[in-house]
Amino acid sequence: MIQNVNAAWFAVTRLARDRSALIGLVLIALLVLSAVLAPVLATHPDDVFELHPSERLKEPSGAHWLGTDRMGADVYSRLLFGARITILIGIIAVGASLAIGVPIGLVAGYYHGWVSDLLMRVSDIFLAVPQVVLAIAIAQTLGPSLPNVILALSVTYWPWFARVVYAETRALQKEVFVESTAALGASPWRLTVLHVLPNIASPIIVRASIGMGFTILTAAALGFLGLGPPPPTPEWGRTIAESREFLPDAWWYAAAPGLAIFLTVMGFNLLGDGLRDVLDPRLRRSGPARDG
Amino acid sequence: MSVPAPPLLEVVDLARHFPLRNAFGRRVGWLRAVDGVSLEVRPGETLGLVGESGCGKSTLGKTVMGIHTPTAGDIRFAGREIGRLSRRERRAVAKDLQYVYQDPGASLDPRWKIGPSLHEPLRIHTTLSRAERDREVRAILAAVGLPDAHLDLYPHELSGGQQRRVGLARILTLRPRLVILDEPTSGLDVSVQASVLKLFRSLQEAFALTYVFISHDLSVVRAMCAGIAVMYLGKIVELGPTTRVFETPRHPYTQSLLAAVPRIGGRRVTQDFALEGEPPNPGDVPSGCRFRTRCPLAQARCAAEEPPLRPLDGRTVACHFA
Amino acid sequence: MAELLAVRGLRVDFATDRGPAQVLDGINLDIATGEVVGLVGESGCGKTTLARAILGILPEGAARIRAGEVRFAGTDLLREHPATVNDRIRGRAITFIPQDPFTSFSPLFPVGAQIMDLMKWKSPRARDGDRPSSLFARYPRGRYRADREAVLEILRAVQMPEPARALRRLPHEFSGGQRQRLMIAMALLPQPDLIIADEPTTALDVTIQAQILRLLRALVKERGVSVLFTTHDLGTAHEICDRVVVMYAGQEMEAAPTDTFFGRPAHPYTRRLLASVLGPDGEIRDIPGEVPSLVTPPSGCRFHPRCDYATAECRVERPALRALASGHGVRCHHPVDAPAGADA
Numbered sequence: 001m002i003q004n005v006n007a008a009w010f011a012v013t014r015l016a017r018d019r020s021a022l023i024g025l026v027l028i029a030l031l032v033l034s035a036v037l038a039p040v041l042a043t044h045p046d047d048v049f050e051l052h053p054s055e056r057l058k059e060p061s062g063a064h065w066l067g068t069d070r071m072g073a074d075v076y077s078r079l080l081f082g083a084r085i086t087i088l089i090g091i092i093a094v095g096a097s098l099a100i101g102v103p104i105g106l107v108a109g110y111y112h113g114w115v116s117d118l119l120m121r122v123s124d125i126f127l128a129v130p131q132v133v134l135a136i137a138i139a140q141t142l143g144p145s146l147p148n149v150i151l152a153l154s155v156t157y158w159p160w161f162a163r164v165v166y167a168e169t170r171a172l173q174k175e176v177f178v179e180s181t182a183a184l185g186a187s188p189w190r191l192t193v194l195h196v197l198p199n200i201a202s203p204i205i206v207r208a209s210i211g212m213g214f215t216i217l218t219a220a221a222l223g224f225l226g227l228g229p230p231p232p233t234p235e236w237g238r239t240i241a242e243s244r245e246f247l248p249d250a251w252w253y254a255a256a257p258g259l260a261i262f263l264t265v266m267g268f269n270l271l272g273d274g275l276r277d278v279l280d281p282r283l284r285r286s287g288p289a290r291d292g
Numbered sequence: 293m294s295v296p297a298p299p300l301l302e303v304v305d306l307a308r309h310f311p312l313r314n315a316f317g318r319r320v321g322w323l324r325a326v327d328g329v330s331l332e333v334r335p336g337e338t339l340g341l342v343g344e345s346g347c348g349k350s351t352l353g354k355t356v357m358g359i360h361t362p363t364a365g366d367i368r369f370a371g372r373e374i375g376r377l378s379r380r381e382r383r384a385v386a387k388d389l390q391y392v393y394q395d396p397g398a399s400l401d402p403r404w405k406i407g408p409s410l411h412e413p414l415r416i417h418t419t420l421s422r423a424e425r426d427r428e429v430r431a432i433l434a435a436v437g438l439p440d441a442h443l444d445l446y447p448h449e450l451s452g453g454q455q456r457r458v459g460l461a462r463i464l465t466l467r468p469r470l471v472i473l474d475e476p477t478s479g480l481d482v483s484v485q486a487s488v489l490k491l492f493r494s495l496q497e498a499f500a501l502t503y504v505f506i507s508h509d510l511s512v513v514r515a516m517c518a519g520i521a522v523m524y525l526g527k528i529v530e531l532g533p534t535t536r537v538f539e540t541p542r543h544p545y546t547q548s549l550l551a552a553v554p555r556i557g558g559r560r561v562t563q564d565f566a567l568e569g570e571p572p573n574p575g576d577v578p579s580g581c582r583f584r585t586r587c588p589l590a591q592a593r594c595a596a597e598e599p600p601l602r603p604l605d606g607r608t609v610a611c612h613f614a
Numbered sequence: 615m616a617e618l619l620a621v622r623g624l625r626v627d628f629a630t631d632r633g634p635a636q637v638l639d640g641i642n643l644d645i646a647t648g649e650v651v652g653l654v655g656e657s658g659c660g661k662t663t664l665a666r667a668i669l670g671i672l673p674e675g676a677a678r679i680r681a682g683e684v685r686f687a688g689t690d691l692l693r694e695h696p697a698t699v700n701d702r703i704r705g706r707a708i709t710f711i712p713q714d715p716f717t718s719f720s721p722l723f724p725v726g727a728q729i730m731d732l733m734k735w736k737s738p739r740a741r742d743g744d745r746p747s748s749l750f751a752r753y754p755r756g757r758y759r760a761d762r763e764a765v766l767e768i769l770r771a772v773q774m775p776e777p778a779r780a781l782r783r784l785p786h787e788f789s790g791g792q793r794q795r796l797m798i799a800m801a802l803l804p805q806p807d808l809i810i811a812d813e814p815t816t817a818l819d820v821t822i823q824a825q826i827l828r829l830l831r832a833l834v835k836e837r838g839v840s841v842l843f844t845t846h847d848l849g850t851a852h853e854i855c856d857r858v859v860v861m862y863a864g865q866e867m868e869a870a871p872t873d874t875f876f877g878r879p880a881h882p883y884t885r886r887l888l889a890s891v892l893g894p895d896g897e898i899r900d901i902p903g904e905v906p907s908l909v910t911p912p913s914g915c916r917f918h919p920r921c922d923y924a925t926a927e928c929r930v931e932r933p934a935l936r937a938l939a940s941g942h943g944v945r946c947h948h949p950v951d952a953p954a955g956a957d958a
Binding site: 175176177179180181183184185186187190195198199 | 390391399463
């Protein structure tokens with residue numbers, strides 16, 4: 001346990017040395033803080049539900065830092081609460097994709113033959129369908145709501161994990177320690193869960209981080225199309241959709257959520273790239289100068 | 293007068309072929325890596341398998357171990373046929389028959405500490421309690437000359453030599469009866485090689501092990517093995533007691549092999565060395581005797597008829613004209 | 615024999631996680647014209663670093679040359695302008711045969727194209743004016759046929775079957791032994807004065823190694839080319855070398871003509887090393903202790919922690935070169951005067 005905490009801390013400090021990864025980390029931290037502390041940080045926490053028609057479409061000012069929307073609600077406050085939705089969608093959707101994709105990838109990677117081929121073909125099929133289109137189809141059939149958005153995203157994102165895990169598992173099979181542990185009599189279960197999985201954790205983590213960004217972007221797109229959680233939920237994508245008819249005058253109405261989405265997605269991408277650099281070279285230790 | 297112990301390992305006409313495929317995945321031929329090998333190893337013995345690259349010695353080791361499935365032939369271990377067992381049954385054999393890779397240190401999971409890595413074989417094969425396992429592991433660790441403190445370290449925190457010892461310890465926790473060593477001293481410096489061989493010897497005594505020692509290095513095999521099998525392109529060409537084979541090699545290939553090894557002191561080997569050409573492509577072996585394309589004694593009969601292993605002068609040789 | 619290469623006091627450090635590793639600690643080395651010198655030692659002794667330092671191909675960021683000179687035919691290669699060294703010396707006067715035959719060629723181009731590419735720049739017929747100035751330049755006029763003929767001739771000399779056809783083939787179609795023959799050919803084409811061969815037969819099977827060693831020695835003796843041959847296998851050094859130099863932990867310990875080196879070694883390390891080579895008696899002798907870290911190396915003579923004859927002097931002061939007999943030098947405070955194998 002202590003080992004894992006140390007390892008995590010080590011990773012964070014190494015990460016901090018990479019400038020763009022640091023920026024990513026800061027952005028994500030900002031996102032998480034906004035979500036967690038929304039009630040505290042918001043200037044008008046009740047505006048998520050209350051309407052103030054008299055205040056509608058006011059410019060950014062001292063009272064309303066990012067202006068008000070068409071209902072007179074404070075854009076800034078709604079933005080902060082929107083962060084909660086964003087994170088929730090991201091975590092659950094990516095989490096579900098992991099739960100589906102990783103086991104499938106492990107099985108497909110471990111076995112050779114028709115099982116593996118079948119599983120990979122299935123994931124190829126899912127990959128071939130554009131995520132947004134499939135998500136729209138699901139949302140249309142089942143109705144717009146938060147759970148349905150999450151469902152749509154999970155169902156379409158898992159193949160990415162399956163692929164990464166499949167490729168890494170196959171590569172790892174050639175490693176001497178896997179072959180030798182098998183020669184010691186280890187069962188496929190033991191090999192896969194106790195040996196392969198820990199050793200491929202890094203690419204999975206990287207893919208998860210990048211997946212968060214991707215998922216959030218798609219969730220915003222779904223929200224924009226009206227397929228996400230219904231009003232008054234302050235989901236960012238829907239907010240942008242609402243703002244369309246008031247552009248370009250009420251520019252803050254669209255700019256705020258737009259910028260939030262942009263920074264969030266970029267944050268996850270930068271973090272993912274940074275993690276990839278940190279986690280890989282740590283495994284590839286450079287020894288002292290080798291000499292013939 | 294005691295009856296000699298039955299062989300611990302018997303290999304009868306073992307073959308392992310790999311399909312050769314062209315760019316379209318179509319099979320265009322066979323790589324006959326091991327093509328009809330028979331040998332016996334008695335308990336407590338050390339048998340050396342020598343030959344150059346492509347001779348099949350490594351494939352033979354892996355096939356006996358079960359890493360490859362035999363294409364043909366039998367493998368009998370302690371009297372029991374093991375070449376055709378199911379995967380699960382085969383896993384149980386691992387307790388008695390083990391395999392050491394060229395770099396035993398690489399057989400350790402880099403993310404596991406040494407302690408759990410050493411416990412693992414016991415967890416797989418026995419129902420010992422944690423305390424009992426702990427006792428076993430510490431005993432083995434002492435046997436390979438490592439301190440208990442290493443149990444809490446990761447492989448990369450140990451030196452290469454220490455990793456090697458841990459890799460060996462891991463296998464020894466199962467108290468195997470026969471251990472196949474695959475090129476264990478390849479690439480090692482002479483003095484390191486000497487330390488490793490000393491370790492193998494002491495372990496053999498301490499654990500009553502039987503070794504099958506695969507190596508391309510003839511001087512190592514001479515120091516470690518009482519019996520030797522010389523392989524060329526998938527077949528054994530000479531088999532017998534090491535001293536006899538080294539003093540009076542009968543097969544032309546064995547003679548060339550021994551003649552090629554550089555010596556320190558005395559006449560330069562290369563001044564007299566005569567073997568020309570390269571070994572043929574293992575995917576396309578010559579008809580009859582496989583060595584005939586490079587053999588100074590080759591005649592018409594060698595192309596037509598493959599020579600069987602026959603007894604000669606205290607060992608067996610596969611040559612028409614030895 | 616005239617002196618061709620003289621290394622004096624060469625000190626090289628490598629940057630590591632734990633601080634600078636003193637990989638070479640003031641090396642002296644001499645090679646005469648037409649002489650085959652073997653550089654032996656175990657992993658980490660510095661022989662490959664020394665070979666690369668002479669060639670000037672040490673990894674730039676990691677390696678630092680702290681002191682010393684490398685005098686080749688009068689000029690100090692370390693102080694010469696890099697462009698001149700690259701143009702006139704490397705690949706011309708001094709050529710290189712690497713250890714791994716399987717990665718020494720680009721897998722994408724036929725072998726002939728790669729060799730002729732070499733000849734574009736390094737042919738002995740090239741004059742200063744007609745060297746191409748870019749990668750895409752045409753083959754310089756007038757010498758293509760002569761150069762190609764020289765290539766075919768050298769392929770015959772290295773016993774490559776069907777040289778003309780061989781030139782059209784891709785590298786993967788050749789075996790390891792054949793690729794080393796090609797590397798030898800490429801090393802000889804520019805008509806060098808010195809070839810640096812870095813463990814060229816280590817990756818080869820023993821029967822092929824015997825062929826290659828015999829070939830290499832015959833060719834260099836024929837052409838009067840000097841060779842610096844690094845190897846960790848003492849038997850190989852005995853086969854091909856006129857003189858042997860042994861290194862340990864970045865210091866050179868002893869240098870002697872081959873027969874003397876193997877028959878009457880003076881340095882305790884040399885004696886231990888030779889004793890650990892497996893002989894027919896079946897006894898296995900190793901050297902107690904471990905190779906030291908080069909980040910915190912032992913003081914004075916770096917072998918002293920493992921040496922049977924070490925005294926306080928050995929800890930304090932690195933021994934100077936002591937000439938024992940003609941051509942036999944040893945850096946030791948207590949050299950042994952007995953035939954090899956006389957002590958346990």
